[in-house]
Amino acid sequence: MRTDLAVIGAGPAGLAAALAAARRGIRVTLIDAAPRPGGQYFRQPAPGLRTEHAQVPRNGRRTWTRLRDALAASPVDVRTDHQVWCVERESDGLTVHALTGPEGREPAEVRATAVLLATGGYETVLPFPGWTLPGVVTAGGAQAMLKGGIVTPGPTAVVAGTGPLLLPVATGLAAAGVRVAALVESTDPVRLPRHAGALAGKLPEAAGYAARLLRHRVPVLARHTVVRAHGEDRLTGVTVAALDAHGRVRPGTERLLPCDALAVGHGMLPHTDLAGSLGCRLDGTAVAVDAEQRTDVPGVWAAGEATGIGGAALALAEGHIAGRSIAARLRGRTPDPRAWAPAARARAQGRAAAGALDALHTPPAHWADGVTDDTVVCRCEEVPAGAVREALPLGAGDLRTVRLLTRAGMGWCQGRLCAPAVAALTGCAPTPYRRPFARPVPLGVLAAQHDRPRPRSEEGSS
Ligand SMILES: Cc1cc2nc3c(=O)[nH]c(=O)nc-3n(C[C@H](O)[C@H](O)[C@H](O)COP(=O)(O)OP(=O)(O)OC[C@H]3O[C@@H](n4cnc5c(N)ncnc54)[C@H](O)[C@@H]3O)c2cc1C
Helix, strand or coil: CCEEEEEECCCHHHHHHHHHHHCCCCCEEEECCCCCCCCCCCCCCCHHHCCCCCCCCHHHHHHHHHHHHHHHHCCCEEECCCEEEEEEEECCEEEEEEEECCCCCEEEEEEEEEEEECCCEEECCCCCCCCCCCCEEEHHHHHHHHHHHCCCCCCEEEEEEECCCHHHHHHHHHHCCCEEEEEEECCCHHHHHHHHHHHHHHHHHHHHHHHHHHHCCCCEEECEEEEEEECCCCCCEEEEEEECCCCCECCCCCEEEECCEEEEEECEEECCHHHHHHCCCEECCEECCCCCCECCCCCEEECHHHHCCCCHHHHHHHHHHHHHHHHHHHCCCCCCHHHHHHHHHHHHHHHHHHHHHHHHCCCCCCHHHHCCCCCEEECCCCEEHHHHHHCCCCCCCCHHHHHHHHCCCCCCCCCCCCHHHHHHHHCCCCCCCCCCCCCCCCHHHHHHCCCCCCCCECCCCC
């Protein structure tokens, strides 16, 4: 026996897809690395905290309750604490390889006819002097601490960078009792009217955040950036400065904001490792999909932020469409797109808004000017900006050669964090690295791969 559909990722996209397919009689196995379903947006408190009080954003609570209850009532086989490291194509379908167990080293497999990649995205943080000090966290990391651990990164925080994620982070921290000394956004608000049409649907949400920022007296510094984080053993403050119309720091505008925590983020990138190793075509940095959310690899669908960063509502719409498409295709039928017209409309709106937000929230054009040669760029291998810059006169013309010459991107995260910075510092095209595995795998697991019987078969049970 085998499962019909393996959904990788139990965030908004994966949940919507699993439920849509299961409702149509498809056997679904939903796999996630996290201890509970929900993904980033609906992240639940860690099980050890013994609290069910979810920190779900107000406008998503009803959706979360509906998804959670529907999942509990469904026959979907949920496998949490399963980190997928590879999906293998075989003659009779696809095998999902995961690591599980208390130390995350026990192999587990799920064999399926179809796979949906709903693996979400990850944050980009561009380096600046002092960014490796304890007390500096990513914006999403601060949010994950708040939602998953019910902890805050410090009594006084600055939230900085660019992108819509800064808003829930600043308001979430303030609501949790943190004094948010400033929300520092590098985008120039005069660019907003250019994108007003595409962003019209986001206005109520934006107004809600604006009201909460006002209520918590969070000062907003637009067209500003963090130029340096200060401290010896840990963060004691940040220097922020105004930007000119070309994205350069305006001399004389620097000021020090004392704080214990800096939550910083410069946008997000899609998770494409599993898609890349399966050979799926990428469209820029995202997995390319058709109108049914199918990739160009037979039996593989993708939905949510793996196919482009766009928020939870877009992920839900894409997941729903993917689930319905999979259900029809696995039954040998051609789906009728009219059946999911409302989701398709939500997807079109969501993609238009995502495009506008992407154009609006670009990091300051000259951010790399402020990166001193001794600033660490690749944290895993501790490669400073000076070494990365020196790779150019040594003949590096692409990211791969910079990597070979400097070791930037060769560590644990395999360049996920530093690749955008290395590309900007060297002027190389920011092409995604192709990684054979989505996470490091113990050698013993690899060696046992093709032995029979398989280490621990987790085929669908129904
Ligand atoms: C850290 C962080 C915090 C965020 N917080 C917010 C927020 O508060 N508000 C907001 O509006 N947006 C937030 N976002 C944006 C958020 O990603 C989306 O809006 C939304 O959750 C996307 O839904 P999704 O289903 O595409 O992906 P996600 O919700 O990201 O879900 C993807 C799921 O896939 C799982 N996964 C990924 N790779 C693997 C693998 N190899 N094996 C097993 N499981 C895997 C992950 O554990 C995750 O549960 C956050 C993003 C990040 C990165």
